[in-house]
Amino acid sequence: MNDKAEKGTVPPQHQSHQPGTEGKMSPKPESEGRNYLPAGKLKDRVALISGGDSGIGKSVAIHFAKEGADVAIIYLEEIKDAERTKDLVEKEGRRCLLLQGDVGHREFCRDAVRETVRKLGRLNILVNNAAEQHTATDFAEIAPTQLERTFATNVFGMFHLTQAALPHLKKGSAIVNTTSITAFRGNPALVDYASTKGAILAFTRALSMQLVEKGIRVNAVAPGPIWTPLIPASFDEEKVAKFGKDTPMKRPGQPDEVAPCYVFLVSDDASYISGQTLHPNGGEIVA
Numbered sequence: 001m002n003d004k005a006e007k008g009t010v011p012p013q014h015q016s017h018q019p020g021t022e023g024k025m026s027p028k029p030e031s032e033g034r035n036y037l038p039a040g041k042l043k044d045r046v047a048l049i050s051g052g053d054s055g056i057g058k059s060v061a062i063h064f065a066k067e068g069a070d071v072a073i074i075y076l077e078e079i080k081d082a083e084r085t086k087d088l089v090e091k092e093g094r095r096c097l098l099l100q101g102d103v104g105h106r107e108f109c110r111d112a113v114r115e116t117v118r119k120l121g122r123l124n125i126l127v128n129n130a131a132e133q134h135t136a137t138d139f140a141e142i143a144p145t146q147l148e149r150t151f152a153t154n155v156f157g158m159f160h161l162t163q164a165a166l167p168h169l170k171k172g173s174a175i176v177n178t179t180s181i182t183a184f185r186g187n188p189a190l191v192d193y194a195s196t197k198g199a200i201l202a203f204t205r206a207l208s209m210q211l212v213e214k215g216i217r218v219n220a221v222a223p224g225p226i227w228t229p230l231i232p233a234s235f236d237e238e239k240v241a242k243f244g245k246d247t248p249m250k251r252p253g254q255p256d257e258v259a260p261c262y263v264f265l266v267s268d269d270a271s272y273i274s275g276q277t278l279h280p281n282g283g284e285i286v287a
Contacts, residue, residue, distance in 0.1 A: 009241075009251070010240060010243060012238065013240055014233075014237050014240065015232045018132055019054075019078075019230050020054075020230055022229050023081070024229075030255065030256050031255045033259060036256070038066040041067045041263060042067035042266065043069075044068060044069075044070075045064075045124040046116065046120045046124050048112070048113065048123060048161075049064075049074065049127040050073075050074040050127065050161060051074065051131060052085060054078060054228065056228060056258050057129040058085045058255065059259035060259045062085070062092070062259070064094075065092035065094040068094070069094060071095070072096070072098075072120060073085060073098060073099065074100075075100055076100070083098070097120060099112045104152035104156055105160070106160040109160035112161070117168055123165055124173050125173065125175075126162065126169070127177075128177045128178065131153060131178065131196075132230070133193035133234050134193070135189045137189050142192055150192045150196055151196055155200065162207070170215075171215030172215055173216045174217045174219070176221060176265050176266060177221075179222045181224045181281050181284065181286060182194035183197035183201045184287070201277065204275065217273065219265045219274060219275065220276070221261045221265070221278050222280075222286075223281060224244075224253060249283050253281070253282055261278040
């Protein structure tokens, strides 16, 4: 049994603030890919990652840096998490630009892209990863404000950021969007969130067909239960303690078990892949 399988149980815990912080989590998510063997797949490229301060986005930033990319990360308000991620990217010898703001605001997304190009020189990779979720076991309890907020972050932000980035993306560039296993099998407590993730899946497929002739590839990653700050910030202590145990692997995944999917999809190794979705989900088969 590997180390991650042995560490598959997490103690009960809850955070009252969305989208949560890594500093309050126990155990801390595994993001650095300590056994990862880089091969210079992204040498001298520049990536912009929304939600790059923690969780999957953090691990993607670190793995991109290991592969030779400079990284700009967008975060909402988790300053300490963002600064820690910046330190880890710079530890790999790459530049890291921190951009604080709300992807639900179109003008911020334009500013974030402009600042990335101005400070890092270009833009080759866009990772649309920022997301939020709020539980509601009764569909009638989903307030309009919650619905609008979830779509603003998860879907509208993806449109805003991609539209701002496209003028800078050239042939050979790549976009990866974070959808979810909930887009394929739903979740009764996350109806609005699952709906946004279904929209992201359709967005990925449609945009890939529009951009393929420009030589820009668009793909998605649909993680299963991954141990990130969003989990204790969304669920009560009892559900957190059971998190991931219903997968075939009987445990939650770690961010550094997901990040290599993004590396693959934006690298030249995936040059013949567009409009597709990878499924790091602990062994659950989805169609």
